[in-house]
Amino acid sequence: KQEVTQIPAALSVPEGENLVLNCSFTDSAIYNLQWFRQDPGKGLTSLLLIQSSQREQTSGRLNASLDKSSGRSTLYIAASQPGDSATYLCAVALAGGTSYGKLTFGQGTILTVHP
Amino acid sequence: KAGVTQTPRYLIKTRGQQVTLSCSPISGHRSVSWYQQTPGQGLQFLFEYFSETQRNKGNFPGRFSGRQFSNSRSEMNVSTLELGDSALYLCASSLAEGTGYTFGSGTRLTVV
Numbered sequence: 001k002q003e004v005t006q007i008p009a010a011l012s013v014p015e016g017e018n019l020v021l022n023c024s025f026t027d028s029a030i031y032n033l034q035w036f037r038q039d040p041g042k043g044l045t046s047l048l049l050i051q052s053s054q055r056e057q058t059s060g061r062l063n064a065s066l067d068k069s070s071g072r073s074t075l076y077i078a079a080s081q082p083g084d085s086a087t088y089l090c091a092v093a094l095a096g097g098t099s100y101g102k103l104t105f106g107q108g109t110i111l112t113v114h115p
Numbered sequence: 116k117a118g119v120t121q122t123p124r125y126l127i128k129t130r131g132q133q134v135t136l137s138c139s140p141i142s143g144h145r146s147v148s149w150y151q152q153t154p155g156q157g158l159q160f161l162f163e164y165f166s167e168t169q170r171n172k173g174n175f176p177g178r179f180s181g182r183q184f185s186n187s188r189s190e191m192n193v194s195t196l197e198l199g200d201s202a203l204y205l206c207a208s209s210l211a212e213g214t215g216y217t218f219g220s221g222t223r224l225t226v227v
Contacts, residue, residue: 024125042220043119043205049215084125090156091216098163100212102171105158 005090006106009102013080015111021075021109023090028071031093031100035064035075037086044089046074049056052095080113087111117141119219121206125227133194136222140187140208146170147189148216149181152203159202164189196226 003026013019023033032051038045048057048064050073056065062102071089088111089105120139126135140147149161149170160173164183181191193200196204203223207216 001189004195028138032213032215034167036218041203043121043222044218046206046215051213073193091158098165098170101148101163101165101209102157103148103150103207104160107157 002092002094002104004090004104004106006088006090006109009107009111010110011112013111014115015080015082015113017080017113018076018078020109021077021088021111023073023075023106024055025071025073025092025104027094028068030068031095032062033066033073033089033093034103035062035073036088036089036091039086045079047088078113080111082113082115085111085113119206119217120209121204121219121222123222124220125223125225127227128196130196130198132167132196133192134196134224135190135192136206136224138189138191138206138208138219140189140206141210141217144210144217145164145187145207146209146211147183147187148207149189149191150207151175151191152205152221153201158205161191170209185196193224198226201226 035047050066061078087108093100148163163171183189203221205221209217
């Protein structure tokens, strides 16, 4: 059974800092990994999608890396802003048959960026 | 383009009742998944539909069911509601294998 863990559970940083969020998973036979952000009471917004054959993806100030063999992914946020405050979730889709249709989520990292 | 649309946004039901939630995926997306989000359990997978067929199923009791129509719109139904069913129910759709999922804003269900 795939288990996904996110560290830290919460993070509070001053504006402008670079920060790293961590995600680990127990089964390395993944199809892909997706990072999302969730604002309070809202749905999920997709940030980055990394296929199992890829090592990293970048979008603006965000960079996500994937080390499938060690079961880890990191989300790097450069020059953080108050608007980045949200809960960040990683989700893993397993390989094999149609298993990619089921995402397993971590518990999330609550990020607060204060001015 | 329009995103994933879930209706209603909020719902209050009484224990023992049943409820139906609706999800309209992004046009052209054929895979639709449902998730339950609670403060204690986080996001948990309910089921996934593709071309009107349930392709994956999570570990939820039989009171939770779903279906997908020929236009890819999906509904999920919860019968005999319990207080513990209070949650944010999220629907997601995907264009094709490996393209990632886009989520709707969710339906907030409160059972009293």
